[in-house]
Amino acid sequence: MKHLPLFLLLLTLTCCKDNDPDKTQTVFTDTLVKSNSKADRSSDTTVGKLIKFNSPYNFETFKAKLYTGKIVAPDFRNDEFASDEKYVKFITEGCKNEGINFGGYFTIIERFCGALCSHIFIVDRITGKIHTDIRPNDGRYGYLYKKDSYLLIANSGSFQDDSLKYYVDLFGEPELYVWKHNNFELLK
Numbered sequence: 001m002k003h004l005p006l007f008l009l010l011l012t013l014t015c016c017k018d019n020d021p022d023k024t025q026t027v028f029t030d031t032l033v034k035s036n037s038k039a040d041r042s043s044d045t046t047v048g049k050l051i052k053f054n055s056p057y058n059f060e061t062f063k064a065k066l067y068t069g070k071i072v073a074p075d076f077r078n079d080e081f082a083s084d085e086k087y088v089k090f091i092t093e094g095c096k097n098e099g100i101n102f103g104g105y106f107t108i109i110e111r112f113c114g115a116l117c118s119h120i121f122i123v124d125r126i127t128g129k130i131h132t133d134i135r136p137n138d139g140r141y142g143y144l145y146k147k148d149s150y151l152l153i154a155n156s157g158s159f160q161d162d163s164l165k166y167y168v169d170l171f172g173e174p175e176l177y178v179w180k181h182n183n184f185e186l187l188k
Contacts, residue, residue: 048168048169048170049168049169050160050166050167050168051166051167051168051169051173052165052166053159053164053165053166053167053173053174055176055187057151057176057178057187058151058164059146059148059149059151060149061151062149062150062151062178062179063148063149063150064103064104064105064147064148064149064150065104065148066100066104066105066147066148067100067104067105067125067126069126071099071100071105071125071126072125072126072127072128073092073095073128074091074092074095074123074128074130075127075128075129075130076088076091076130079130079132080132081132090109090111091109091121091123091130094107094109094121094123095107095109095123095125100125100147101145101146101147102122102145102146102147102149102150102152102179103145103147103149103150103179104147104148104150105124105125105126106122106123106124106125106179107122107123107125108120108121108122108143108145108152109121109122109123110143118140118142118143120134120136120143122134122179131182131183134182134183134184135177135183135184135185135186136154136175136177136184136186140154140155140175141154141155141156141157141158141171141172142154142155142156142157142158143156144156144159150178150179150180151176151177151178152176152177152178152179152184153174153175153176153177154174154175154176154177155167155171155172155173155174155175156174157171158170158171158172158173158174159174
């Protein structure tokens with residue numbers, strides 16, 4: 001019993017270890033989860049309960065104007081992680097590979113570290129400012145966002161398909177956030 005805390009620590013480190021920092025996560029798959037009941041579409045499935053997603057918000061609600069000027073590289077001058085070479089390379093390559101992919105002039109870079117373990121970093125492509133301590137933090141099942149919207153959907157991997165009408169409750173319900181004042185604000 002006295003070794004249980006050590007065992008749990010080792011198990012946690014093993015599960016969240018990132019062996020391949022270049023791997024990507026598929027948010028939606030071609031395989032749809034089918035409901036057992038055609039009547040209400042919220043009955044049990046083989047992997048969880050299928051629930052209708054109702055929200056007054058969508059990507060159009062928080063439309064962002066696309067920036068067309070010169071984009072700048074990330075600015076590491078005031079970044080607390082600037083001395084970490086792997087971090088600098090990760091952010092720099094993420095900006096290069098992703099381009100503007102959120103809110104009109106931001107780049108979201110995702111770092112996956114295992115099951116339900118993901119961090120997002122946001123780089124302002126006009127100023128180069130890197131936002132690292134933002135909500136939502138890790139523990140989400142995928143993120144969905146668009147380059148012309150300030151809306152971010154966390155737990156987006158729970159959706160049945162890309163229609164965003166039904167989700168499987170196995171990993172929690174989708175959470176909607178809007179980018180305001182250099183951080184995400186949870187929409188109720």
